[in-house]
């Protein structure tokens with residue numbers, strides 16, 4: 001009995017060693033598993049949190065954002081964010097408790113800073129991260145304006161974006177640590 005267990009253990013250790021060697025070989029051959037350097041990481045480390053931490057310098061207003069929107073966003077999101085091939089970016093106020101909820105920026109999103117983060121990171125869908133920071137601020141201001149959150153002359157930047165109160169800020173249950 002003991003001999004069988006011993007043989008099994010030796011076989012198991014042998015298999016593990018073999019797999020480890022194969023993994024090391026694959027890692028070296030495919031060039032995976034290497035440490036990221038700071039420069040490479042900085043391209044991914046662009047999150048903006050609800051307090052505004054992570055917002056870059058730059059600024060923009062809705063008036064400027066409207067121009068950029070018509071050139072780079074409207075084809076998918078429709079005139080004034082009313083929707084086309086892609087999501088509606090406005091509307092839905094009061095719809096969340098109905099049988100046809102529309103989760104838009106104005107009706108659902110709890111933080112204005114998330115809008116900046118999302119646009120900078122992912123839009124336009126066909127050319128993500130191609131916008132300047134000023135353009136992202138201007139588009140954020142424009143989308144906040146068409147959702148009735150700010151007026152169209154307000155200039156937003158890193159110092160005031162996090163202070164903007166979204167209509168549905170209180171519609172979420174706080175996470176308790």
Ligand code: HEC
Nearest residue numbers: 072073075076086087103104105118119123124125126139
């Ligand atoms: C080629 C089409 C296309 C273009 C151009 C485009 N978008 Fe989008 N956008 C999408 C699609 C598709 C989604 C939904 C993505 C998903 O749910 O994963 C989306 C989602 C969004 C959302 C999130 C909506 C929500 O409530 O979930 C925002 C905000 C947004 N886009 C803003 C913009 C802005 C600003 C521009 C212009 C700079 C832009 N988009 C250009 C296709 C596009």
